[in-house]
Amino acid sequence: MTENERILNAEAPALSKAARVKYFNIVIESGKGATVTDADGKTYIDLLASASATNTGHSHPHVVKAVQDQAAKLLQYTPAYFANDPAAKLAPRLAALAPISGPTALGWGNSGSDANDAIIKFARAYTGRPYIVSFTGAYHGSTYGSLSLSSVSLNMSRKIGPLLPDIIKVPYPDPWKRLSGEPEAAFVNRMFDAFKLPFETYLPAEEVAAILIEPIQGDGGIVKAPAAFMHQVYDFAKANGILFAVDEVNQGMGRTGKWWSIQHFDLEPDLMSVGKSLASGLPLSAVIGRREIMNSLDSPANAYTTAGNPVTAAAAMATIDVIEDEHLLARSIRLGKKAAAFFEDEKQKFSFIGDVRMYGLDGGIDIVDPVTGKPDSEATAKLVYRVFELGAIMIFLKTNVLRFQPPLVITDEQLQAAFKILDQAFSELAADKLSLPSNVDEIGW
Template sequence: MRCYNLSDNKKILKDESQSLSNAARIKYFDLVIESGKGAILTDVDGKKYIDLLASASATNTGHSHPHIVDAITKQAQKLLQYTPAYFANVPAAKLSKRLTDLSPIEGPVKLAWGNSGSDANDALIKFARGYTGRSNVVSFTGAYHGSTYGSMSASAVSLNMSRKMGPLMDGFYKVPFPSPWYRRNYENEDEFIDRMFDEFKLPFETYVPADEVAVILVEPIQGDGGIVKAPTKYLEKVYQFAHEHGILFAVDEVNQGMGRTGKWWSIQNFPGLEPDLMSVGKSLASGLPLSAVIGKKEIMDSLSAPANVYTTAGNPVTTAASLATLDVIEDEHLLQRSHDLGLEAKKFFDEMHAKFDFVGDVRMYGLDGGIDIVNPKNQKADTDIATKLIYRMFELGVVMITVRGNILRFQPPLVITKEELHQAFDIMEQAMQDEEAGKIAFDAKIGWSAD
């Protein structure tokens, strides 16, 4: 067994690189995490960082929350695993009722377990096809639904998720997501929405018969696509179109659910829109491998076992962790906390927008933000500046990454303290000042943009 002196991130990463596939990690920083508590990470050198990523929004309750650790420990001492594919366990049985009651779907609701957001979206597609008897799936450009073949076929956020692996699954079609950078200078909001909805309808009018489409799958607020909310009127039009044509309306809540936006589910930012199906993962069990597809009873009962069973999905430890996660979100009022601290974050980034001409559009939905970094001369996306900023933040003790190359991804644990948040603000402002002064020397290609 290899022993390490806990003083060398780079040595551990160098040794690991001999056995870890290039496809298995997106390159950002030379960071080996030793421990985490709340919103603070500690690396193997003992350096501490304020976490503004929350394990890709998978640890909304923070790192090693004592209530969750206690629930995991107690359950592990009783029963680690017995496959739920054949027999029930107590935590999963309790969680199924609690989670379906929390869902934004009215009427009788059921769920099926999975291990990741990817297989939850695969399951969603299975149930949509099983219920409707239709085969086609419509999703959106900029979407990240996962890395299994089904979820990857519905995604459209990185060329490396299709390069050398095709053909992907048949029957998947993409329509443009109405991101603000697609809005033309002469368009007002209504004109932009009307044009984007016309583009949404075009495939249905030319080569994708609506009566052969099983489901429209959307992230109401896209995560890896840029932390960007669809205009409400636009999503209402899509929702109405789906129901007029017997198409199921499904939402991916893997990244944006579990309190991230200041509401349990991101779809609740769109009053009156009720999904037929939804996928949940990431923070469902505070980062442990657990996911679920949740939907109306008649849809979830349209398939029979073993259409969607997995040996470890819904196992006792992960479901115990999830029950404790729900406790923490409720008992510590994390929905309200996300809303309130999100307002403080919006104020800070708006101030940075006014102060630095490379800070563009600021989008904030609770503690969930996308901040565009742009070229000061032409206001177009600037990956180089964004990369230098996150690298300098890392040097100063903040973990933040980019999406789409030029968009700062702001998703701290919802338990982050005000003091920690404002310390992070100070570090981010320092990094921006250093960039303005031309003091950041970093030109490596990192992140999703390194395709």
Template sequence: MDKNQEALQTEQAALAPTSRIKYFDLVVQSGSGATITDMNGRQYLDLLSSASATNTGHCHPHVVQAIQEQAARLIQYTPAYFANEPETQLAGRLTHLAPISGPVRLLWGNSGSDANDAVIKLARAYTGRQYIVCFTGAYHGSTYGSMSLSSVSLNMSRKMAPLLPGIVKVPYPDSHDRLPQESETAFVERMFAAFKQPFDTYLPAEEVAAIVIEPIQGDGGIVKAPQAYLDKIHQFAQQHGILLAVDEINQGLGRTGKWWSIDHFQIEPDLMSIGKSLASGLPLSAVLGREEVMAALDAPGNLFTTSGNPITTAAANATIDVIENENLVEKSRSLGLKAQAGFQKLQQKYAFIGDVRMYGLNGGIDIVDPQTQQPDPQATTKLIYRIYELGAIMISLRGNILRFQPPLVMTEDQLNQALQIIDQACQDLAADKLSLPENAAEIGW
């Protein structure tokens, strides 16, 4: 019997359906660098990096060694009461890396979700205001606060109301919404007018605590906000005493070819949330911010028994070592340019490839109907399933966007192999050789 299927059948009797977005019947047994291996012993190129949570690749020897050595010394003693050695080291390193001038402080969490909850708490505590402005298409997490900020899927609000009050959503400046022949300047003006509409009609600016944004949306489709738009948002926030908070959970730690996605904009946030790849996928997050903002809450306003524990912070210190010592930020930028060129070649070759967006080793590739140029979710599902059959893991976003986020340790040969696999899948789609898998209706967000 197929070992993947055997394990999945065992799990099926116990796992709640809300726990997994379905794609492939795959059980990951091991990983190394930019590859993973399933329970049947089949190896795949990983073009997903565990949802951008393993930027340093799978089981990097330096990270593994740090975890093993720390586990032999101390697994856990709650930082809610006492510090631990790797946590004290990591705190200084992260505040030094923060793209915020002046004194910077941080707090620990277990996931990006609770980090974004902390952003809400801190913003409200510091400003004494209740409202939080966020954006359509965002994914900020699955706790009640972070889920209230999110709008990437109806299943993040369906059956769970009331969500957190005081949350106001405005349209993200998504390039997919740009009108035919509309200039970027006109697009920015139109999107900023939509941002301003609540403030002009029912939302007093003096009662808004924070604007929370992904400078480059991850699960929303790998979409970058225009520079001019973010400049306007930043200026508006400063004029009205509103904090600007950026979510770097998906797009931080070298993913975009810079340390942080906000570095592309030369704008300093007041608060930022990080997670996912911070500890190479172990459960650790943090919020970094201006000292006076971070001082707005007293304990136990935001602390957790296991956040900042010795093993996760040891892994995070090792992760930063790897990013710095192996120049992964620059590697993400340079390999990202090669990936962009590769996808642009495919775009010229196949009429169903629409827009190609690439920021570091971090891309969204639209699959569209060649005649109408409208999103084609069925073709996208056929493609990702064929890519899986050919030996690579790639998933879809928003139904019709290929998500390209391989580990930053990927080699150029592996990148070329990945592009060859995607090209073969595209050839098969163009030749009408592909059919939808039986569970196609269940696949994807």
């Protein structure tokens, strides 16, 4: 029995099956930069970055030192009652990074999920309206509020309803909804008509508090909404007194080559959620918004015992240092161009590669049936397992989208090594040399 197997077998009786999305039976023992090592001592190139939660890489020395130094001084005293120095310094620094003109303020949380819950709270409080509009394909989290906003897996609603009331979902303009030969302008207009349909039939706009959107959907397939669509939705919100809110949990903190994905659209949100890579993967999140919105609630409406913990706040300060000092935004753009070129070249070689979407070091690659052009879930599962066997960690989204989100600190040499692994897996799939993993029916979302 391997060490991976021993640890997993010991854990299995005590871990709820609802707590982990299954892919590979490994135990992560350690990580450094863009690599992780399992309990059996095998090292992998990480193309997932802990679900885009370690943009600065694993165990970055500057982040580690900040955590160690702070832990030696104070591990925790609840920020719900008293300030701590790291969080007090982080708050104005993070608020200043928000793409919102004018005074801003924030509230701390422990995960992206509760940051999105907070968007619901503050939007309803500020506007006095009940309804929240979100989009199909969205993943906003697993608390009841954020889960109610989400629309990416039936297991996020199966057997746990009723969900939060007054949440309305509209179609996200993802590429799978675009008709063959349909011009983008026609596609945008058609999707905006679908967006407006609830407002024209049963949803009074004057009773809607906020529209929450991922400018680039993460778990929905790494797909960017058309700019024209985003501007139409934004203008509709402003014309009707509706707050425009964005989820930056997956796509923020430099992932797309900008601090925030909304900056690709030249739009300012009223509210935004931040998490995952904010503290290099440690449990810290924030809801940030215009100050008058963030002051529409009194305490303890959004206070948590551990949110704004001094250790996680110190990690976040160090994370921002690393992104700025090591120019990770520019690095994401540069290496993202290399990745886009690689996948486009592979697309020319292999007919099962469909759409390639790359926004900095942030990619979704569709695997399709070459004959029908439809999603090929079996080929996708074969690929990610072969990539894993060859020494890299990559998962799939939906049923057929390869998720490419390596740490932004990945070296050029590591990136080229990952490309070599991917090319080998693609070649072996094309030669019909790959087989499905034995647990194919239980993996993925």
